[in-house]
Amino acid sequence: xxxxxxxxxxxxxxxxxxxxxxxxxxxxxxxxxxxxxxxxxxxxxxxxxxxxxxxxxxxxxxxxxxxxxxxxxxxxxxxxxxxxxxxxxxxxxxxxxxxxxxxxxxxxxxxxxxxxxxxxxxxxxxxxxxxxxxxxxxxxxxxxxxxxxxxxxxxxxxxxxxxxxxxxxxxxxxxxxxxxxxxxxxxxxxxxxxxxxxxxxxxxxxxxxxxxxxxxxxxxxxxxxxxxxxxxxxxxxxxxxxxxxxxxxxxxxxxxxxxxxxxxxxxxxxxxxxxx
Amino acid sequence: xxxxxxxxxxxxxxxxxxxxxxxxxxxxxxxxxxxxxxxxxxxxxxxxxxxxxxxxxxxxxxxxxxxxxxxxxxxxxxxxxxxxxxxxxxxxxxxxxxxxxxxxxxxxxxxxxxxxxxxxxxxxxxxxxxxxxxxxxxxxxxxxxxxxxxxxxxxxxxxxxxxxxxxxxxxxxxxx
Numbered sequence: 001x002x003x004x005x006x007x008x009x010x011x012x013x014x015x016x017x018x019x020x021x022x023x024x025x026x027x028x029x030x031x032x033x034x035x036x037x038x039x040x041x042x043x044x045x046x047x048x049x050x051x052x053x054x055x056x057x058x059x060x061x062x063x064x065x066x067x068x069x070x071x072x073x074x075x076x077x078x079x080x081x082x083x084x085x086x087x088x089x090x091x092x093x094x095x096x097x098x099x100x101x102x103x104x105x106x107x108x109x110x111x112x113x114x115x116x117x118x119x120x121x122x123x124x125x126x127x128x129x130x131x132x133x134x135x136x137x138x139x140x141x142x143x144x145x146x147x148x149x150x151x152x153x154x155x156x157x158x159x160x161x162x163x164x165x166x167x168x169x170x171x172x173x174x175x176x177x178x179x180x181x182x183x184x185x186x187x188x189x190x191x192x193x194x195x196x197x198x199x200x201x202x203x204x205x206x207x208x209x210x211x212x213x214x215x216x217x218x219x220x221x222x223x224x225x226x227x228x229x230x231x232x233x234x235x236x237x238x239x240x241x242x243x244x245x246x247x248x249x250x251x252x253x254x255x256x257x258x259x260x261x262x263x264x265x266x267x268x269x270x271x272x273x274x275x276x
Numbered sequence: 277x278x279x280x281x282x283x284x285x286x287x288x289x290x291x292x293x294x295x296x297x298x299x300x301x302x303x304x305x306x307x308x309x310x311x312x313x314x315x316x317x318x319x320x321x322x323x324x325x326x327x328x329x330x331x332x333x334x335x336x337x338x339x340x341x342x343x344x345x346x347x348x349x350x351x352x353x354x355x356x357x358x359x360x361x362x363x364x365x366x367x368x369x370x371x372x373x374x375x376x377x378x379x380x381x382x383x384x385x386x387x388x389x390x391x392x393x394x395x396x397x398x399x400x401x402x403x404x405x406x407x408x409x410x411x412x413x414x415x416x417x418x419x420x421x422x423x424x425x426x427x428x429x430x431x432x433x434x435x436x437x438x439x440x441x442x443x444x445x446x447x448x449x450x451x452x
Contacts, residue, residue, distance in 0.1 A: 025336050
C-alpha cells in the first residue's frame with residue numbers, strides 16, 4: 001500500500017463526517033482508528049484485484065472508492081452464493097454446523113457495515129472448515145467461508161444423507177453436538193476405503209483395519225500424502241468431472257490425515273482416526 | 277496503521293486562522309483574542325484532545341464554542357480567553373463522558389443554558405454538577421434531549437431547589 005498519510009487523512013475525515021452525520025467535529029481515537037482501518041481495507045481490496053493500482057497513478061481517494069465498490073459487489077455476490085447454497089443445505093443433524101450456516105451467516109449479511117467497518121468479520125464462524133480461514137477479515141473471510149461450506153456440501157451431497165449420518169455416528173455417537181468438521185470424517189472414510197479397495201458403504205469386518213494398517217505401512221509420510229492427494233483427484237474427477245476448487249479444498253486435509261494415519265498405526269488406534 | 281501520530285496531524289490543520297476569524301463576530305461584545313491567545317487556545321486544544329483521546333476534523337469546536345458563548349453576560353474581556361479555554365476542556369471531557377451520544381450542538385446548548393442560568397458563570401459548578409448529572413442520565417439511557425435539542429433539560433434532573441419567587445418569599449419570611 002503505497003499511499004502517504006497525507007493522502008489518507010482527508011478520506012478518513014470525510015468518513016468521520018459521514019459517521020457523525022456532520023453533528024460532531026470530533027471522535028474518539030478508537031473510532032478514528034477503526035475508520036482508518038476501513039479506508040485501508042477498501043484500498044487493499046482494490047489492490048488485490050489490481051496489484052498495480054497505486055503505480056498506475058490512482059489517487060488514494062480513487063483507490064478507496066473503487067475498493068469500496070468492490071466490497072459492495074463482493075457482499076452481493078457472496079449473498080447470492082449463500083442463497084443458492086442454503087436451498088439444499090444439509091447439516092446432517094450437527095447443531096453447530098446448522099446454527100453457524102443458517103443463523104450466524106444471515107446475521108453477518110444483516111449487520112455487515114461496508115462503509116464504516118468493512119474489516120469486521122462480525123461472526124465467529126464456529127463450524128470449522130477443512131481449510132482454516134486465516135489473515136483475511138470482513139467480507140473476504142465470509143466469502144471464503146461460504147465458498148468452503150458450498151464445496152463441503154457438494155462433496156457430502158454426492159452421497160446419501162443416511163449413509164453420511166451413519167459414518168458420522170460410527171465415528172462418534174454424539175457427533176450432533178460436536179464442534180468438529182464433518183466433511184473431514186467422511187472424506188477420511190472414503191479415502192480409507194479406497195486404500196484397502198473396499199467399496200464405500202459395503203459391510204465392514206474387523207480385519208479391514210489390519211489391511212489399512214498394512215497399506216499405510218507401505219508408505220512414508222510424504223508418499224502417503226501424495227497417494228491420498230491422487231485418490232482425491234480420482235474421486236473428484238469421477239464424481240464431479242473435475243472441480244479444481246473442490247479438489248484443492250479436500251486436499252488441504254491430506255497432510256494432517258497422513259500424519260495421523262502413521263501415528264495411529266504406530267500407537268494402534270487406527271479405528272479412532274478413520275471409520276471403515 | 278501504527279501509532280497515534282496521524283491523529284495529532286489531522287487535528288492541527290488551519291486552527292489558528294479559524295479562531296482568529298471569530299474576532300469579527302465577537303468584537304461587538306468587546307471580546308477580541310490576540311494572535312498569541314488564539315495560538316494558546318489551539319495549543320490547549322491539542323493537549324485536551326490528547327488527554328481525552330479524541331481526534332478532531334475540519335475547523336473543530338473552538339469557533340462554534342466562541343460563537344455560542346460570546347454573548348454570555350458572564351464573559352468579559354478580562355476572562356474571555358480563560359473562559360473559552362476551560363469551556364473547551366469541559367466540552368471534550370463531556371463528549372467522552374456522554375459516550376458520544378450527544379451532538380456538538382446539543383451539548384453546547386446545554387452548557388450555555390446552564391452556564392447562564394444555573395451556574396451564573398461558575399465553570400466548576402457547570403462541570404462538576406450540571407454536566408455530571410446530565411452525563412449520568414445519558415449513560416443510563418436518557419435521550420429526551422434529542423427532542424429539545426438540549427434546551428430546558430437540567431430542570432428535569434436537578435437535585436437542588438433553585439431560587440424562584442416562592443423560595444425567595446419563604447426565605448424572606450424565615451428572616452422576618
